[in-house]
Amino acid sequence: MSLRPLSIGIIGGGVAGLYAGLLLRRAGHLVHIYEASDRVGGRVHTHYFNDEENQYFEAGAMRIPHSPHQSILFDLIKYLQCSRLPSNMQVDLIPYHLTSPGNFLYVNRVTPNLDASSTTPRSINWPISEAESARFQDSSAEELMLEAVSPLLKKLDGNFIDGFDELCREFDNYSFRFYLNSILGWPTDVIDFLEMVTSQTNQFSLSVTEIVMEYIDFSTKEWSTIAHGMSRLPLAMAHLFGHKNITLNSRVTGIRNQVDGRVTLSFSNQHDLVETTFDKVIMAIPPSALKMIANRPTWCRHKELAIRSMHFESLYKMGLRFKTRFWERVGQIPCRGGQSTTDLPIRWIVYPSNGIGDDGPGVLLVYSWMTDADAWLPLTPAERRELALANLAEVYNGQIDTKDGSIINVYDLILETSDAAWSARNSTGDAKFLPGQFLSRFEAARRPEGNIYFAGEHLSRHHTWIAGALEVLAGGFVSDKASADLTFLLRQLFGFDPENDLAVRPSVELTRMPGPQGTKVRRI
Ligand SMILES: Cc1cc2nc3c(=O)[nH]c(=O)nc-3n(C[C@H](O)[C@H](O)[C@H](O)COP(=O)(O)OP(=O)(O)OC[C@H]3O[C@@H](n4cnc5c(N)ncnc54)[C@H](O)[C@@H]3O)c2cc1C
Numbered sequence: 292m293s294l295r296p297l298s299i300g301i302i303g304g305g306v307a308g309l310y311a312g313l314l315l316r317r318a319g320h321l322v323h324i325y326e327a328s329d330r331v332g333g334r335v336h337t338h339y340f341n342d343e344e345n346q347y348f349e350a351g352a353m354r355i356p357h358s359p360h361q362s363i364l365f366d367l368i369k370y371l372q373c374s375r376l377p378s379n380m381q382v383d384l385i386p387y388h389l390t391s392p393g394n395f396l397y398v399n400r401v402t403p404n405l406d407a408s409s410t411t412p413r414s415i416n417w418p419i420s421e422a423e424s425a426r427f428q429d430s431s432a433e434e435l436m437l438e439a440v441s442p443l444l445k446k447l448d449g450n451f452i453d454g455f456d457e458l459c460r461e462f463d464n465y466s467f468r469f470y471l472n473s474i475l476g477w478p479t480d481v482i483d484f485l486e487m488v489t490s491q492t493n494q495f496s497l498s499v500t501e502i503v504m505e506y507i508d509f510s511t512k513e514w515s516t517i518a519h520g521m522s523r524l525p526l527a528m529a530h531l532f533g534h535k536n537i538t539l540n541s542r543v544t545g546i547r548n549q550v551d552g553r554v555t556l557s558f559s560n561q562h563d564l565v566e567t568t569f570d571k572v573i574m575a576i577p578p579s580a581l582k583m584i585a586n587r588p589t590w591c592r593h594k595e596l597a598i599r600s601m602h603f604e605s606l607y608k609m610g611l612r613f614k615t616r617f618w619e620r621v622g623q624i625p626c627r628g629g630q631s632t633t634d635l636p637i638r639w640i641v642y643p644s645n646g647i648g649d650d651g652p653g654v655l656l657v658y659s660w661m662t663d664a665d666a667w668l669p670l671t672p673a674e675r676r677e678l679a680l681a682n683l684a685e686v687y688n689g690q691i692d693t694k695d696g697s698i699i700n701v702y703d704l705i706l707e708t709s710d711a712a713w714s715a716r717n718s719t720g721d722a723k724f725l726p727g728q729f730l731s732r733f734e735a736a737r738r739p740e741g742n743i744y745f746a747g748e749h750l751s752r753h754h755t756w757i758a759g760a761l762e763v764l765a766g767g768f769v770s771d772k773a774s775a776d777l778t779f780l781l782r783q784l785f786g787f788d789p790e791n792d793l794a795v796r797p798s799v800e801l802t803r804m805p806g807p808q809g810t811k812v813r814r815i
Pocket residue numbers: 302303304305306307308325326327328331332333334335336352353354355541542543544575576577580581584606607608713717718720721746747748749754755756757758759760
């Protein structure tokens with residue numbers, strides 16, 4: 292039996308909103324996306340630079356591990372590759388190097404020429420009490436991490452959802468630091484060492500569950516990225532979804548339930564306030580954006596608490612374009628991709644995987660999370676650039692370029708910079724739950740409210756990944772079982788039975804509201 296189409300409004304043109312839109316349009320519904328900014332993609336982003344011919348090009352370091360939990364994204368990419376897309380929107384995967392032999396650690400103002408697999412407390416003179424010294428001094432950060440998470444990973448070996456629930460029941464109320472300290476009995480010095488080498492400052496105060504999920508992805512050996520930048524993914528999705536079905540620069544500022552169960556959205560469209568009524572609405576926006584919508588229904592206590600409290604961690608990234616790829620031309624083993632770790636404000640130096648070995652200019656990124664990211668916020672863009680260059684100068688200046696014999700000076704080599712402090716944007720960063728939040732906030736946050744549904748990376752078990760943003764609407768519509776999956780999706784997401792419970796009102800209604808400079812009506 293065929294479905295009568297529903298009118299569905301989606302708030303947010305990030306990958307969660309676009310994916311929901313593609314699935315639902317494919318199922319024959321009338322879908323429209325409202326996006327507050329002037330572009331689709333949300334947190335899928337790339338840094339833009341000008342090349343020698345003054346053409347914009349993209350350089351980013353967004354990456355995808357080939358872990359089993361990412362298969363939904365690889366399926367989507369395959370689907371896009373099989374679709375008819377213009378040549379400048381092709382979505383081609385290229386290898387991404389998460390590590391390279393030349394990556395290094397720069398701690399306490401020295402480079403011991405080691406990475407996480409070989410760094411031990413002894414190798415960097417990390418102070419550990421004498422009593423604990425014999426047990427920990429010569430264990431590498433990688434070995435310690437594996438020892439800590441192995442018993443937890445075993446829980447996820449079988450059915451993932453069951454294992455995840457068991458992990459939560461036993462350990463979600465603990466921070467990873469508490470687990471290491473009070474359950475495993477490790478001393479604080481060892482925990483600090485492990486956090487410094489394998490993570491970012493204070494990350495171990497997150498829940499055990501978050502760190503286990505993070506470990507699964509970051510211990511994956513094979514990685515890919517999208518040629519010409521990850522933003523090709525949302526651009527291709529938007530192309531297939533249809534740009535006429537997306538309204539950019541439209542921040543939704545009001546949500547109202549109608550007596551007949553339908554939902555009215557108000558949004559600002561240039562100088563006008565417009566209202567549109569839909570059968571169903573999907574809020575594919577992070578909680579930080581959702582709680583700032585002033586005119587919306589008040590939901591139950593648990594939902595409101597979840598929206599207020601789900602923890603997001605800050606992220607700060609700066610792309611720096613230099614005249615040469617000097618990092619590939621210094622030291623005994625050059626950095627050809629991967630990332631180096633420092634204890635400076637820049638924290639990680641990431642070497643993108645495109646253009647490795649090229650003769651001309653190249654881009655590297657400095658990348659920090661959580662407490663390390665927050666510290667950049669009060670600085671002006673000029674001050675941030677100065678600081679990043681000063682940190683890079685501390686690490687690189689004075690080294691010899693093995694290709695032309697020159698002495699590296701990052702101040703002479705810099706061409707341009709571009710940065711993003713995600714704490715100051717809609718999302719405020721990426722979801723990273725505090726202890727107990729998977730147990731107490733997750734289900735309430737995901738639950739629909741009447742005809743209003745919720746989607747986004749933060750509502751998956753797989754935070755901070757594009758795959759997580761897709762997972763919430765897991766339909767796998769590119770597989771053979773497309774229709775079965777869609778039925779599943781419609782049941783799950785829209786709570787109706789496609790066989791019997793047919794939807795009403797195929798069209799979208801548009802009503803007027805006086806705006807600051809008159810009212811415009813636009814047909815959708
Ligand atoms: C610095 C950084 C690096 C990352 N690196 C990786 C990586 O390497 N690999 C990976 O897989 N993932 C990575 N991620 C995570 C990934 O980008 C996110 O998990 C994913 O993009 C989230 O998608 P989303 O649709 O849930 O949310 P978002 O992308 O945040 O989309 C929400 C959209 O809603 C819009 N919006 C907000 N409020 C309103 C409103 N009131 N009205 C209308 N529109 C609104 C926003 O403008 C935004 O476009 C990274 C994220 C960041 C920030």
